[in-house]
Amino acid sequence: MPSFSEILQRRTIFRDKDVLSPHYVPDVLPFREGEVEKIMLVLSGALKGMRAGNLFIYGKTGTGKTCSVRHVMKKFMQMESPAKTVYLNCRIYNSKYKVMHKIAKEFIPELEKSGFGISLIYEKLIEWLAGGKIQLIVVLDEIDMVKDLNELVYTLVRTNDELLGGGISVVGISNRLSFKEMLDPRSKSSLCETELTFAPYDAEKMKAILKQRLEQGFVQGAVDESALNLAAAIAATESGDARYALRLLLRAGEIVDAGGGQRIDDSHVEEARRSVEGDMIKEVIQTLPENQRIVLYAVANLSQKGGRYSKLGGNEDGENFLLSGEVYEEYSRVCNSLCVKKRSARWYREYLNELEMLGLITTIESGRGMRGHTRLIKPGYPAEELKKIVWETMGLEEEGKKKEK
DNA sequence: CCTCCACAGGAAGCGCAGGAGT
DNA sequence: ACTCCTGCGCTTCCTGTGGAGG
Structure with missing residues (x-):
């Protein structure tokens, strides 16, 4: 058993691991000077006491969206100004109420506790903004996760109409462009006042x-x-x-x-x-429901044994595909041996679709040589590995698996 | 050609948990 | 604190599809 001092003395090639973490915000963002400048430009009004523009930022994961915005926020806070910024990740604050509450309690201590009505929060917020003539910039990261986004955007934008001094502007960040179409036209036009795209x-x-x-x-x-x-x-x-x-x-x-x-x-x-x-x-x-994991296990397990398709000599290129039907049989069998209630065949098909979207399996439509209209399935990763991982995530059910063998 | 097979996937509805409204 | 409502996961039922077999 090593002691802490031994561990600390171990040789390492790292100088500072934090720099490599995804949360680290570097002082210089290479190749994003243009984007950073544009964000600064949109928000700069707030520093002069004017309402800043709304901004919508789109780009795939890991293209520096959040990093750029946080970088600008950091600079922004260093300026002398009554303007304020809040950053919130909508994966956690995923409803209008949660977002409004989080914004309010960030600045108004008396709203710290939960349980206030949305209208009270709203009024207090307006009071605070107007009282200090405060320009507030709300950054909503992963904004597509908000369930009632139309409501939220509408409320935030409308706030400006009720305010004489002070104001709110919204910076929305998303990695899905398609979600824009879900917004109603008014919310869309106000949120997407200015748009910015981050290329991979x-x-x-x-x-x-x-x-x-x-x-x-x-x-x-x-x-x-x-x-x-x-x-x-x-x-x-x-x-x-x-x-x-x-x-x-x-x-x-x-x-x-x-x-x-x-x-x-x-x-x-x-x-x-x-x-x-x-x-x-x-x-x-790990995030998959138990039954879906069993479906995946069934695919992996059966592909090791070999399905009917290959046994019938139906494939030319040696690919070991499985028939949808036999996978369902295997799935049913495993459910039985684990004492898990199986899902209906209809829902099983939905599971398959989802597994394919996640890239865990690949499927193709049956063509010539196959009777009927079905799907041919094979695992997206080595079967052995998938089985092992599913096994691990099933935890306690491991005993059941052993009995089955 | 028609029929059957072996499925795919749409529509409707059900039970439940959790949030909103009062 | 109470009901009411809504979204979610799921089942049941049903229609569609394309090749195989007669």
Whole structure:
């Protein structure tokens, strides 16, 4: 059993792990100068006591949206001004009430406790804004998660009509462009007063970003040039997501540390990719309902044994596809042995659709050679790995699985 | 050609939990 | 604190689809 002092004395190639975390806001944002300037421009009015413009920011995950906004907020707060900003993530504050309450209690201590009516919160907020002639900027990250978004936007925008001094402006951030169509036209036109799109990073930019971070995050010379290139290339081709790239490097560093090495090379990045991928699959599977996990297990299990399709010699390219029907049979069987009540065949099909969308399985329509109209299924990842992960997430049911064998 | 098979997926409705309204 | 309402997960029922088999 090691002591803390031993652990602290262990050699590490990290200088500062925080720099590699997704929450870190760097002082310089490479390739986002233009976007940062535009955000500053839109919000600058508030510093002069005028109402700032509303802003809608769109871009895929890991393209620096949140980072850029937080960066601007940081600068904004350093200025002498009665203007205020609030940042909230709508994954947590996902309704009009929760958002309004969070905004209010940020500035008005007496509303700290919950249980106030929405109208009281609203009035207090107006009183506070008008009293101090305050310009408030509300940043709503992952804004598409708000259930009654139309209501919320309408309320926030209308507030300005009731105010003589002070005002509210909204900065919405989303990674889904399609949600804009869900808004009614009035909310849409006020929220999207100004729009800004963040493009994914290409491999070159990704490399520069990683380079900037690893100079602060790792000790000098800890990362091979080719390992850096590889990490940048993987992240750029898979998603353009800088967070993913950073995660790769972080994991690769941990792998090297664990092995007592001193340099990250290509093999560590490859290993990190597999490891991170495994983590992400696990995260997804964990959120799945029990029955859906059993469906996934059934697919994995059956694909190892081989389905009827391959036994009938129906496939030319050797792909081991499964028939929808036989997977349902297998699923039913597993449910039985686990003493879990099975879902109807109709709902099972919905489960399949969702699993496909999540990339956990792939399906194709049956063509010639197959009787009837069905779907051919195969796992999206190695069956062994999927079974293991499902197994782990099932926890207590492990005993049941053993009996089944 | 028609019929049957083996499914896909839409429509309606049901029971339940949690939030809104009073 | 009480009911009322609504969204969600799910079942039941049903119509559609495209090739196989007669």
